[in-house]
Amino acid sequence: MSAVTDPKELLEHLYWTAVRRALPSETLGAHLPAPPKGRTLVLGAGKAAGAMAYAFEAAWPADAPVSGLVVTRYGHTPPRPAGLAQRIGIIEAAHPVPDEASLDAAVRIHGLAEGLTEDDLVVCLISGGGSALLTLPVDGLTLADKQRINKELLESGADIREMNCVRKHLSRIKGGHLAAVCWPARVVTLAISDVPGDDVSVIASGPTVPDASTCSDALEILAKYAIAVPEAIRAALEEGTLETPKPSDERFQRNAVHMIATPDESLNAAAQEARRLGIETRMLSDEIEGESRDVGKVHAALARYAQRSNVGRSGPLLLLSGGETTVTVQPQPAGAVRGRGGRAGEFCMGLAHALQGARGIWALAADTDGIDGVEDNAGAFVTPDTLVRGAMASVKVSDHLERNDSYGYFSALGDLFVTGPTHTNVNDFRAILIC
CATH class of the missing domain: 3.40.1480.10 (MOFRL domain)
Structure with missing residues (x-):
């Protein structure tokens, strides 16, 4: 040379x-499941969620019904390809600190996941940034609380696993909770990894996969970085009532994960x-x-x-x-x-x-x-x-x-x-x- x-x-x-190697338009189509007997619902969150939704719509059979909703960061929805029919809704919210739109997105996605049957298929499009974009606090925790805790975690020097352990245990949608709501429908997760080791339970705080971390782990991290939570939330963590679904949970047995792009x-x-x-x-x-x-x-x-x-x-x-x-x-x-x-x-x-x-x-x-x-x-x-x-x-x-x-x-x-x-x-x- x-x-x-x-x-x-x-x-x-x-x-x-x-970057081109990781574009959803280049990788997602090879990982699509077959259409089910029942409904196909597409849900998703992350900085790549808009592009992933477009890639899904382009690759999914035109005669196979599909609906759904994804949330991405403000300004991160790409231009819609010419001639591509819109079947999946896209909304935008704040990152890295959640806002009201993040909460609204999580409420809507949670609601769409309810009432499914075992004949239905849920395809979840997950990428980095989903933790902030998909915010549904546990009872007793306000959005303002989540914003403060998230901001303090970001400035503390905590690594991504520590941050997401806390986030999972303060959420009704992360740490496997979304997949649990989808049950008995089958859930197929298509993920773009933004974490060391490509651990899908860490990407966007793992809303569709079981969580091996515990309430005790979350408490240790909060103590390590001197981050305060409301007393009622601390008590719930100590009692274990905010525990996440674990790998032995039968609600995950029919589910699958495909990593469509990695670092x-x-x-x-x-x-x-x-x-x-x-x-x-x-x-x-x-x-x-x-x-x-x-x-x-x-x-x-x-x-x-x-x-x-x-x-x-x-x-x-x-x-x-x-x-x-x-x-x-x-x-x-x-x-x-x-x-x-x-x-x-x-x-x-x-x-x-x-x-x-x-x-x-x-x-x-x-x-x-x-x-x-x-x-x-x-x-x-x-x-x-x-x-x-x-x-x-x-x-x-x-x-x-x-x-x-x-x-x-x-x-x-x-x-x-x-x-x-x-x-x-x-x-x-x-x-x-x-x-």
Whole structure:
């Protein structure tokens, strides 16, 4: 291959290669069940739910009746393909903190699932983000309570399994409760994984699969991160009355789960494309977790080592990784302006700070759903002159790390990576190019 002439363009090309591998229009049709004797009901939640609904409608037999409802994030419903009849309703709600529309969606979906028979089929379209988008609090917990608890979990540094364990035990629809309502109908879950290990019970807090976690686990997590719940809810957790349906529950015996897209598949698609272009590629892992800035620091060490090891070889080297890191929001002085940004940007700040302007190393970290946290960027680029250009723009990466302000830092450099919603979600994409 010829030398890389524009590293940023190459990294962006590999990102879109990974995203295309996870688009519902490319993958969902191969996993459809046969039409049942009775009704077919499609329910769903997640950032990819709108695109999944369209893919289902396009692939489902035109003469087979179907109805249903899915909920996705505001602005994440793709344009309806020309000529595609609308048989599944799509509504939008807030993410990552639920709102009234999230509650309304959950109430409506819960109601549609009631009264089914064993001849009926429920197809559930599940993707990341469904936990916030599908919110139906247990009795005694208000939407305001759920919003506060969710916000505190997001800022605590809790990992996705911990957050979703709490969410399941405070919900009447997550943690297998939706499938229990659908019984005795058969439930087929088509899922896009956004979690390390592709554990379907963690994706969107597993509304259609049994839950092995317990009320005691939820209490331990609440205590670990000092998150308060109403006293009546704490008592219900202690008594075990908010327990979720377990794997031995007979209501799950006829059900099935199909993973239609995973982080590993998307990273491998990017790796194959890089190798096709003649770039030596090393896959680190699709399950990397931890504090974003620290993961960035470790990746910097790996990149430096790989660069030293690559001396004397011809051509560039690419390191790929995925997973789901976390950001612990740093306490700020009273009245201070809070930083903006998500885990991809925080990773990039940690990486740039640790690289200290190392020559010949470029990187892109971005969320595959197109949104890093709650901002309008998917992530950010790191270049060999990131810190130098930061100094010229009067911004210091260490200052921005202190206030979790990756958006402000990379915006000042013109290095935000903005894609808009991608209509899928297989978690973090990280690519480091060493030339």
